[in-house]
Amino acid sequence: MKHHATASNTKLSSNLKMNGSVRVRVIRTLLAIQQGKSLATVLDPLLNSLHEGDKGFAHALLLTTLRHWHALARLLDSLADKPIDELEVRTTLQVGLAQLLYLEVADHAAIHETVEAAKEIEFARAAGLINAILRKVAKNPNKFRKKCDKNHSLPNWLAYQLKQDWSEQYTALTQGLRQPAPMFLRVNTAVSSVSAYHQLLTEADISSEKIALSSEIQLSKQHNATTTTQALRLEQSTSVSFLPEFSSGVVSVQDLHAQLAAPLIQLALNHKLKIDNGVDNQLHLLDACAAPGGKLAHWLELLTTDKSSLFHVKQSAADQQAKAEVSTIKLTAIDNEAQRITRIHENLQRLDLPLADDQADNKGIALNIVCDDATTWQRSQSKTDSAQNGFDVILLDSPCTATGVIRRHPDIGILRTEADVEQTVQLQAQILDNLWPQLKAGGYLLYVTCSILKQENSLQMQDFITRHNDATAIELTEACNWGIAQQIGRQCLPIDSESGDGFYYALLQKTVE
Numbered sequence: 263m264k265h266h267a268t269a270s271n272t273k274l275s276s277n278l279k280m281n282g283s284v285r286v287r288v289i290r291t292l293l294a295i296q297q298g299k300s301l302a303t304v305l306d307p308l309l310n311s312l313h314e315g316d317k318g319f320a321h322a323l324l325l326t327t328l329r330h331w332h333a334l335a336r337l338l339d340s341l342a343d344k345p346i347d348e349l350e351v352r353t354t355l356q357v358g359l360a361q362l363l364y365l366e367v368a369d370h371a372a373i374h375e376t377v378e379a380a381k382e383i384e385f386a387r388a389a390g391l392i393n394a395i396l397r398k399v400a401k402n403p404n405k406f407r408k409k410c411d412k413n414h415s416l417p418n419w420l421a422y423q424l425k426q427d428w429s430e431q432y433t434a435l436t437q438g439l440r441q442p443a444p445m446f447l448r449v450n451t452a453v454s455s456v457s458a459y460h461q462l463l464t465e466a467d468i469s470s471e472k473i474a475l476s477s478e479i480q481l482s483k484q485h486n487a488t489t490t491t492q493a494l495r496l497e498q499s500t501s502v503s504f505l506p507e508f509s510s511g512v513v514s515v516q517d518l519h520a521q522l523a524a525p526l527i528q529l530a531l532n533h534k535l536k537i538d539n540g541v542d543n544q545l546h547l548l549d550a551c552a553a554p555g556g557k558l559a560h561w562l563e564l565l566t567t568d569k570s571s572l573f574h575v576k577q578s579a580a581d582q583q584a585k586a587e588v589s590t591i592k593l594t595a596i597d598n599e600a601q602r603i604t605r606i607h608e609n610l611q612r613l614d615l616p617l618a619d620d621q622a623d624n625k626g627i628a629l630n631i632v633c634d635d636a637t638t639w640q641r642s643q644s645k646t647d648s649a650q651n652g653f654d655v656i657l658l659d660s661p662c663t664a665t666g667v668i669r670r671h672p673d674i675g676i677l678r679t680e681a682d683v684e685q686t687v688q689l690q691a692q693i694l695d696n697l698w699p700q701l702k703a704g705g706y707l708l709y710v711t712c713s714i715l716k717q718e719n720s721l722q723m724q725d726f727i728t729r730h731n732d733a734t735a736i737e738l739t740e741a742c743n744w745g746i747a748q749q750i751g752r753q754c755l756p757i758d759s760e761s762g763d764g765f766y767y768a769l770l771q772k773t774v775e
């Protein structure tokens with residue numbers, strides 16, 4: 263496979279000009295991704311440049327080509343008599359192959375329109391070659407599809423690492439990663455219920471299924487605590503504009519496994535409250551790396567729903583031990599990207615959740631959103647202050663390689679490099695080391711990534727425990743009906759076409775001295 267194909271027409275490829283036929287626009291979008299732009303930043307410009315009737319095809323063509331990108335590139339290399347170096351020609355051919363092998367486009371249209379696209383992007387001299395290769399494939403698409411499917415569609419370094427990490431699951435995993443991911447919904451239980459929303463969907467002719475994920479943590483030899491995540495999976499993905507009550511905040515789109523975070527941290531918090539002596543009258547919670555606020559919003563929904571029970575627990579403890587009652591929950595959310603923080607505000611506004619004014623709203627929850635670097639940020643100035651005013655629980659949804667969400671962001675397969683892994687692992691360790699001293703003794707830290715690489719996950723946790731004598735891993739037991747148990751934590755793999763993304767979860771507790 264050619265790894266260093268060059269873009270000879272830099273003006274075309276660096277400048278995302280959105281004119282020409284649908285295929286030309288898709289080719290230009292793919293060239294922009296190969297030059298480092300993320301799918302998230304180029305998808306809207308592409309779709310917005312098109313007539314309504316063309317958007318569906320452009321979207322399918324772009325996503326399908328990306329999902330099978332590396333496998334198509336390998337197939338292409340096996341088909342060409344001599345190496346094809348020009349990025350524009352390779353990209354055009356990959357778009358042509360995706361139509362013939364994975365989309366229901368008539369052969370003559372796929373071939374003719376792709377050759378015309380090559381001419382439009384000023385590669386008329388490659389028209390003959392493109393025509394010949396696509397015709398060869400069109401004569402026996404099943405044979406070439408089988409050949410293409412046999413290969414993984416990942417960069418070689420990532421496939422190698424996955425084989426090291428998940429040899430047993432490797433084939434299913436690499437195949438799973440090139441499939442589209444299902445769409446899951448989270449119902450805002452502060453205002454509705456999963457059953458009620460399921461009914462609303464049925465009335466709107468949208469088929470969905472209720473999914474329940476159970477989680478259990480082992481808090482002591484005698485004591486386990488359980489919680490359930492309830493989500494809805496749509497039979498077919500749809501635009502949020504078709505979802506009933508979406509704009510009024512009854513429902514959000516969130517991956518199934520992403521929906522495990524808030525119930526788990528809530529479970530830890532509930533337990534901490536039960537065993538605490540009720541010394542504080544405030545709970546301090548931290549969502550580190552919070553933007554765009556998916557898990558934060560879920561947590562706030564649960565806090566709003568659970569608040570009376572949280573306070574009840576605390577008040578009983580206070581009654582028995584004549585200690586102060588909790589009056590406020592102070593939730594701090596930090597992220598270092600200002601633009602992504604804007605999206606937290608938008609999300610919370612739609613969901614009608616407490617906004618960032620650091621004043622306890624009428625639900626007794628004060629939210630403080632901070633734009634800062636989690637590797638250095640300190641909530642309190644002094645160590646003693648931290649010990650007293652540290653956080654009761656910390657949710658750390660860490661920056662990661664996002665290799666667990668390739669199904670939703672197939673551009674990751676092009677953009678991510680092996681060097682990114684090492685850098686990310688270091689960043690994660692720095693964030694962990696900076697936040698840990700800010701956790702109260704007896705407090706919990708939930709570490710989450712959407713990566714499927716052990717270096718970022720279970721190995722990162724093992725290193726952390728080695729560095730910190732006061733850290734204990736809390737077992738996520740076999741009663742969890744999700745993920746694979748690791749030495750520390752559990753790993754979800756996106757193998758099953760009906761299942762959620764590749765998330766990792768580990769719960770740590772700070773030892774009470």
Ligand SMILES: C[S@@+](CC[C@H](N)C(=O)[O-])C[C@H]1O[C@@H](n2cnc3c(N)ncnc32)[C@H](O)[C@@H]1O
Binds near residue numbers: 550558
């Ligand atoms: C996995 S995403 C968080 C997703 C979010 N928790 C949610 O559920 O919507 C990781 C976040 O970490 C942020 N981030 C990366 N490096 C950071 C740092 N050094 N300090 C603070 N935030 C950082 C990124 O901007 C990104 O928003």
